[in-house]
Amino acid sequence: MLNGKQRSYLKGIASNEKPITQIGKLGVTERFLEQLDLALEAREIVKVTILDNSLLHPKETANEVAEKLNAEFVQAIGNKFVIYRRSINNPRIQLPKS
Template identity: 55%
Template sequence: MLSGKQRSYLRGLANRINPIFQVGKSGIEESFLKQVDDALEARELIKIKVLNNSLMETREASDIICEKLNCEGIQAIGSKFVLYRKSNKKPKIELP
């Protein structure tokens, strides 16, 4: 569980990154979860966009991914949300 200070720090880092995945009308499938899992292991902090044609809300998509991949939802604004999970192999982000 992250503290408020740590979440704030990660939100600041997330401002500079672009979404690398999109949740569309097909929703969240196993292959999508595998790609997100790999990206979290490599980058630790990722941003995902929920498209207009998706049947899910932004917070709902974030909650589902967090539950399945054991990661932290850092922020959900508009159609984008940010996820964080510390890498097991090569941690890059030093939390305050």
């Protein structure tokens, strides 16, 4: 569970990131989750765009995806959301202590 200071730190990192994947009209599929799982292991923080034709709510979708991938919801702004999960093999992001 992220505290406020850690979440703020991750928001700062995410502000410079571009979305690397999108959710379309098919919604959250197993293939999407597999790809996002690999991306989280490689990058630790991932920004996702939800396309208008998907009719999904960004915050609800982000929480659902984070739960399925054992990740942490960082933020949702507009049609984008950010999730974080510490890499098992190659941790890069050092979160500040509480």
